[in-house]
Amino acid sequence: MIAELGLALLWIAAAxxxxxxxxxTLFLRGGPKDLASLVRPASVAQGVLTTAAFGLLIALFVxxxxxxxxxxxxxxxxxxxxxxxxxxWGNHEGSMLLWLMILSLSGGLIAIFEKRLREDTLVATLAxxxxxxxxFFAFLLFSSNPFKRLPVAPPDGQGLNPLLQDIGLxxxxxxxxxxxxxxxxxxxxxxxxxxxxxxxxxxxxxMRPWVLGSWIFLTLGITAGSYWAYYELGWGGWWFWDPVENxxxxxxxAGAALLHSVAVTATRNAxxxxxxxxxxxxxxxxxxxxxxxxxxxLTSVHSFAVDPERGTFLLVLMAIYIGGALTLFALRAGTVAxxxxxxxxxxxxxxxxxxxxxxxxxxxxxxxxxxxxxxxAMGEKISVGPPYYNKVAGPLALILCLVMVxxxxxxxxxxxxxxxxxxxxxxxxxxxxxxxxxxxFGGKVGILPLLGxxxxxxxxxxxxxxxxxxNLRRTPLPTWGMVVAHFGVAVCLAGMGAESAFIKxxxxxxxxxxxxxxxxxxxxxVGVKPVAGPNYTAIEGTLVATTSSGSxxxxxxxxxTFPGLMGTAPTETNEAALLTRxxxxxxxxxxxxxxxxxxRADRYQIRLWWKPLVWWIxxxxxxxxxxxxxxxxxxxxxxxxxxxxxxxxxxxRFAP
Amino acid sequence: MSLRLILLCLLGALTLPLAAQDRLxxxxxxxxxxxxxxxxxxxxxxxxxxxxxxxxxxxxxxxDAPLAGDMRHEVRSKIAAGESPxxxxxxxxxxxxxxxxxxxxxxxxxxxxxxxxxLFLAIGGWLxxxxxxxxxxxxxxxx
Numbered sequence: 001m002i003a004e005l006g007l008a009l010l011w012i013a014a015a016x017x018x019x020x021x022x023x024x025t026l027f028l029r030g031g032p033k034d035l036a037s038l039v040r041p042a043s044v045a046q047g048v049l050t051t052a053a054f055g056l057l058i059a060l061f062v063x064x065x066x067x068x069x070x071x072x073x074x075x076x077x078x079x080x081x082x083x084x085x086x087x088x089w090g091n092h093e094g095s096m097l098l099w100l101m102i103l104s105l106s107g108g109l110i111a112i113f114e115k116r117l118r119e120d121t122l123v124a125t126l127a128x129x130x131x132x133x134x135x136f137f138a139f140l141l142f143s144s145n146p147f148k149r150l151p152v153a154p155p156d157g158q159g160l161n162p163l164l165q166d167i168g169l170x171x172x173x174x175x176x177x178x179x180x181x182x183x184x185x186x187x188x189x190x191x192x193x194x195x196x197x198x199x200x201x202x203x204x205x206x207m208r209p210w211v212l213g214s215w216i217f218l219t220l221g222i223t224a225g226s227y228w229a230y231y232e233l234g235w236g237g238w239w240f241w242d243p244v245e246n247x248x249x250x251x252x253x254a255g256a257a258l259l260h261s262v263a264v265t266a267t268r269n270a271x272x273x274x275x276x277x278x279x280x281x282x283x284x285x286x287x288x289x290x291x292x293x294x295x296x297x298l299t300s301v302h303s304f305a306v307d308p309e310r311g312t313f314l315l316v317l318m319a320i321y322i323g324g325a326l327t328l329f330a331l332r333a334g335t336v337a338x339x340x341x342x343x344x345x346x347x348x349x350x351x352x353x354x355x356x357x358x359x360x361x362x363x364x365x366x367x368x369x370x371x372x373x374x375x376x377a378m379g380e381k382i383s384v385g386p387p388y389y390n391k392v393a394g395p396l397a398l399i400l401c402l403v404m405v406x407x408x409x410x411x412x413x414x415x416x417x418x419x420x421x422x423x424x425x426x427x428x429x430x431x432x433x434x435x436x437x438x439x440x441f442g443g444k445v446g447i448l449p450l451l452g453x454x455x456x457x458x459x460x461x462x463x464x465x466x467x468x469x470x471n472l473r474r475t476p477l478p479t480w481g482m483v484v485a486h487f488g489v490a491v492c493l494a495g496m497g498a499e500s501a502f503i504k505x506x507x508x509x510x511x512x513x514x515x516x517x518x519x520x521x522x523x524x525x526v527g528v529k530p531v532a533g534p535n536y537t538a539i540e541g542t543l544v545a546t547t548s549s550g551s552x553x554x555x556x557x558x559x560x561t562f563p564g565l566m567g568t569a570p571t572e573t574n575e576a577a578l579l580t581r582x583x584x585x586x587x588x589x590x591x592x593x594x595x596x597x598x599x600r601a602d603r604y605q606i607r608l609w610w611k612p613l614v615w616w617i618x619x620x621x622x623x624x625x626x627x628x629x630x631x632x633x634x635x636x637x638x639x640x641x642x643x644x645x646x647x648x649x650x651x652x653r654f655a656p
Numbered sequence: 657m658s659l660r661l662i663l664l665c666l667l668g669a670l671t672l673p674l675a676a677q678d679r680l681x682x683x684x685x686x687x688x689x690x691x692x693x694x695x696x697x698x699x700x701x702x703x704x705x706x707x708x709x710x711x712x713x714x715x716x717x718x719x720d721a722p723l724a725g726d727m728r729h730e731v732r733s734k735i736a737a738g739e740s741p742x743x744x745x746x747x748x749x750x751x752x753x754x755x756x757x758x759x760x761x762x763x764x765x766x767x768x769x770x771x772x773x774x775l776f777l778a779i780g781g782w783l784x785x786x787x788x789x790x791x792x793x794x795x796x797x798x799x
Contacts, residue, residue: 235718242713344785356780364773371769380765383707385715385758392773505700507687574720591687605687 003068003147006056010097010147013049013104014137016042017130020107024127028120028195036123040111043126046133047108054088054101057146061088067153070094070146076157078535086170092310093146095173099290100140102181103133106210110185116206118198125192132184135317143313168228176221176248180286182214183251186258187283190276191325194332199272204265205635207279211262212632215255216625222248223621234574234589236609238499238617241389246369247289250362254282257358259628260351268412270339270348273329274355280329284322285362291318292369343414350407357400361393368392394448401455401493404486405462423465431458438501445501452497460490477634485627492620498584498613506608509594519610521545521586523555528590528604536562538575541590541604545579553579557590584612685732686725692736699732702741705759706731706748715758 020042027035060068061084064077074091075084089098107129114122140146189207193199225248230238239245258278265275291314342348368384375382409423434457438445463486466479506518512527526542538560545553555577562571579586591605690696703717708724716724716731734744748756760766 233718234720237718240714240718352784356777356784360773360777360780363776367769367772371766375765378765381753381755382760382766383755383758384760384769385705385707387705387759388769392770396773396777505689507689509688607687 002056002059002063002065003149006053006060007145007147009049009053009056010137010141013046013053014134014141016046016049017104017134017137020046020130021127021134024123024130027123028127036119039123039126043107043111043130045108046130047105047111050097050101050104050133054097057094057097058085058088060147061085064157066155066157067149069148069150072150072154072157074157076535078156080534082167082170089173089177090169093140093144095177096136096140096144097146098174098177099181100133100136102178103129103136103184106182106185107133107188110188110210114206116202117192118196118202121192121196121198121203123192124195125188128188128191128195129184132188132321135321139310139313139317143310166228166232168224168232172221172225172228175217175224179214179216179218179221179255180248180251180289182210182217183255183279183282183286185210185214186279187325190279191328194276194328194336197332197335199276199336201266201269204262204272204275208259208262208266209632209636211255211259211279211282212628212635215252215259216628216632218248218252218255219621219625219628222252223618223625226621227618230614231576231578231587232573234576234607236576236587236611238614241368241386243369244293246365247285247292250365250369251282251285251289253358253362253365254278254285257355257362258282260354260358264348264351265339268340268342268348270342271352271355272339273333273336276336277329278355278359280322280325284318284325285366287314287318287321288366291315340413342412345410345415345417345420347407347410347412347415350403350410353403354400354407357396357403361396361400364392364396365389390448394452398451398455401459401489404489405458408466408482408486409462424462427458427462427465430461431455433457442501449497449501452493453501456490456494456497459493460487463487463490478631481627481629481631481634483627484630485624488620488623488625488627490620491616491623495613495616495618495620499611499617502612504610506606508606508608509603510606511603516606516608518586518608520548520583521610523586523588523608525604525606531558533560536560539590541588541606543577543588543606545586545588547581555579555586555588557588559590559592580615584610585614586610683726683729685729685736687728688732690732690736695735696732698741699735702735702744703728703731705745705757707756707758709752709756 020039023035023038023042027033027039057070060071061075062081064071064075064084066072066077070091070093074094075087079087088094107126110122110129111126114125117125186207189203189210193203222245225245226238229240230236258275261271261275261278264271291311368388371384372382405424405427406420409420431454435450435454438450438453442450463483466483467475504519506516508514508516510516510525512525514525516523516525522545524544524546526544528539528541531538531540538558540556540558543555543557545555557577558575560573560575562573574589574591577588579588587609589607591607593601594603594605595601596603690699700717704715706716706727708714708716708719708721708727710721710723711719714724716727731744734747735741745757754760760769762770
């Protein structure tokens with residue numbers, strides 16, 4: 001019953017999307033005014049129904065209803081509850097329903113909260129959002145039905161990929177999806193504003209909180225995903241320039257460019273066409289990412305949902321949406337005045353350079369990701385990986401950071417070089433101090449990490465400069481947001497630089513009782529013992545790490561074996577043990593037993609890394625998200641609304 | 657990110673035919689560093705550039721696949737024997753093609769890959785700076 005109800009809700013929600021689209025279109029073409037009043041409630045209802053359908057799918061996973069194909073394929077009654085729930089979106093159909101739910105909810109939220117836009121622009125925006133969701137409804141209902149029943153229910157399910165049995169799965173994909181799909185709101189705002197030709201500060205201000213909101217989630221999703229890969233994969237890498245990482249980075253870059261250009265449009269009524277263009281690019285990149293991941297176009301990626309038919313469906317959808325939006329843009333761009341002019345040395349000028357560099361990095365990440373596919377089609381098999389991105393994107397990112405030093409110190413419209421220069425000495429001094437320190441005491445450091453840490457020093461000090469000489473309590477929230485986010489970039493950059501410059505690695509075959517020296521630590525391998533988890537068995541190693549100052553810490557890395565369920569092969573995973581210290585992290589992995597020449601297997605492979613300041617990378621990511629959240633709170637004027645409401649209430653209470 | 661995790665599982669399936677080989681003890685340098693730190697650093701840098709051919713998304717420096725282990729052993733042995741990283745890379749490329757290297761060479765097939773970003777930056781910069789110039793003219797014209 002639950003499955004059928006879920007499917008019915010999806011169909012009704014799809015019908016509501018249809019209604020929104022038709023009513024909106026008729027209204028915009030000069031139909032009766034009443035049509036507009038249909039659009040808001042229909043959008044809200046669509047959001048509620050799709051959310052309910054997703055809730056029902058979760059219920060099916062919680063009850064382990066094996067008569068539903070999706071549950072039988074991806075779940076198992078023995079799984080811990082949290083992973084049963086998370087398993088709902090750990091597969092193609094469920095994740096597409098999650099995607100659609102967020103798309104529909106975004107439409108509902110615009111309908112409820114957006115009060116600043118002109119009515120016709122709002123209707124056009126909601127109609128655009130409905131058009132987007134309609135395509136994905138079609139995709140889900142016709143080619144990826146999550147509620148499909150099996151003719152005969154199997155006794156139990158096939159389980160879920162053990163690597164996905166991690167708390168990371170519960171949070172990482174939904175977070176990233178909110179970010180991905182949140183950009184659809186910017187896309188719809190842009191389409192709506194193009195249709196009604198209302199492109200100006202009001203439109204930019206309405207769009208800005210949504211852009212910030214989805215960018216927060218993208219930032220958190222990427223940061224959390226990086227940490228997840230770091231501890232789960234067992235080799236201590238935190239970014240691999242893998243195609244799937246890249247397609248999550250591309251919308252993030254577009255979002256970063258957009259939230260800076262939208263600031264220019266909102267404040268100075270400039271860069272209007274460009275802001276609209278970026279809003280279109282942002283969600284287009286989300287769709288490209290989904291398409292690449294879901295279609296199996298790239299050999300290296302997701303194992304679920306490699307299905308050419310679905311790929312074609314998504315490709316057609318994408319072509320319609322991106323093509324449609326770009327056509328609309330081409331038709332209307334001529335009528336969108338560029339807006340106010342400004343000098344190169346001005347806040348706007350620095351933001352233009354910021355956008356130029358961000359879009360160049362975006363383009364090169366996309367190029368590097370897609371190039372092997374094109375080359376293979378031409379008969380050349382090549383790989384594009386970290387060395388390429390480090391060489392090409394690295395220097396651009398560092399220049400971008402230097403622009404970030406100057407930008408916030410410049411005033412709008414026009415500034416002069418001397419004034420800027422007079423505000424920089426402290427930051428430059430910090431950078432020089434870092435550089436000299438590294439050259440004198442750092443030993444052999446690669447050029448990119450060296451420059452990275454130097455720039456981090458400059459940015460760390462310069463990012464605080466907008467607060468100098470200000471009353472901190474009166475500094476507006478968005479300024480705080482910018483300061484925190486930019487400081488986060490410095491923290492993140494310092495972490496990356498320090499980790500790659502000073503990492504220490506020890507790979508040894510150790511017998512119980514052996515001591516291993518790494519960095520400041522002496523690590524004693526005490527021994528191993530078997531342990532049983534809820535649905536796996538494991539060998540647990542015990543390591544005791546002692547610092548030079550005598551502090552002792554116990555670390556317990558595990559090598560886990562998940563039995564194959566329903567005839568599948570068993571899977572082995574490594575659970576790394578992490579010891580977080582102020583100066584970095586000690587990362588320990590227990591590998592295979594090693595057979596000695598005399599046939600005894602009493603030694604184990606132990607992998608140890610000392611990663612200086614590595615956790616700064618994720619701390620920085622978190623700070624960037626916090627900064628964006630502060631900006632959003634300021635921009636969404638939630639506080640202002642709340643204060644106004646409280647003032648009104650007080651007035652009412654004391655009214656005679 | 658998360659996908660690499662899934663990838664690892666895929667890898668489990670990919671290496672099934674190698675299961676027999678799996679039971680052999682791994683080659684000594686697969687999980688063992690060279691004694692000379694300078695040589696180990698060179699080997700490590702090279703291993704990070706080489707693709708694990710059965711994993712299709714990881715370098716041999718961070719993969720548990722048996723083949724990656726064998727390749728690490730190969731790289732470390734050759735470095736220990738005094739070969740330069742460039743020689744080893746050339747040898748591997750001759751054997752497996754450019755697919756094995758994450759650092760694509762600059763040639764006819766990859767010219768666009770390497771020059772594309774510069775071209776993008778140049779055109780973008782030209783358009784943007786054209787704007788600034790016009791902006792100045794306008795200001796002067798208005799004055």
